[in-house]
Amino acid sequence: MQNIEPYNRWEKVYEATCDPQSLFYGEQYDPFLCRNTIYNHYIHPRWDEFGSKTLYLKILFVSYEQQFAIIELMGEWNDCLYNDIMHLKRTVIENLEANGIQKFILIGENVLNFHYSDDSYYEDWFNDIDDGWIMAINFRDHVLEEFDKINLNYYFLYGGQLNHVKWRTLSPIKLFTALDQYANKVLNP
Template sequence: MHDLIPYENWLKYYKPEDDERSPFYGKTYNFDLYTDNIYGYYIDPAWDYIGSDTLYAKLLYVDYERSTCIIEFIGEWNDAITNDSMHLKRNVIDPLINEGINKFLLIGENVFNFHGDDDSYYEEWFDDIEDGWICAVGFHEHVYQEWKNYGIDSYIDFGGSLELINWRTFKPAMLMERISREFSKRLGL
């Protein structure tokens, strides 16, 4: 797992540690020392701790003018034991919403499992972003299936034309524009 790193090609557009409005503002990264781990497997120091021992994230891009952000994840999304949705909502999502972000793209190629429990934090998140949306890309099919089993697909949209496996070929603003257009089509706007 230590070889799995957050997407780096957008660092020229955005660095959360340099953004005063980011929940990760001021963080310093020591790439000579691996300290964080998930179930005993060390992860790259570029991943950010969100309050959960099983799920880490990287804020890849934020555009405050367009109210958008892109977040990549690694680990096991475990709501049943470690209440990861609560940690994510309180420590990352709420600060971003307070800064006007209401469109969220979640990238989950490195999320290996999902263990559901209650959907209340997803519902709260959805209610907090009235005119926005939450979209997931790249999660494994069994994670999407578990989301469906727990009703999370009522709050997070994924699949079909939103499943852009080539998301890395876009610049971040262009990717968010593409996702926004897909939501407009789905909503008939």
């Protein structure tokens, strides 16, 4: 697991560690010291912790002008044991919302499992974003099946063609533009 790195090709245009409004502003990484683990397996040192024992993230891009953030996730999303959604919402999302972010792209190809509890934090998140949206792209099928069990489709856009987004081939602005157009079609038919 230490070989799974957060995507870094967009670092020339955005780094959370250099963004004074970011929760991770000023963070420094030791490229050779793995400090975090998921179930006793070390993970790459560039993943950021936010209070969860099993889920880590990297904020890949934020546009305050266009009010969106792209967040890559890694690990096991476990609301049942560790209330990961509470940590994500209270620590990361509320910081972004306080800075005007209303649209969230969650990249989940490195989310290995999802264990649900209830949907109250998802509902809070959804209610906080007014005209925005939350989109989950490239999550594994078995994770999406668990999303379906608690009807996360009330709060997130996911599945279908959102499972096969070739996001690495696009700039963050082009990715957002394409996904925003998709959201407008789906949410405002």
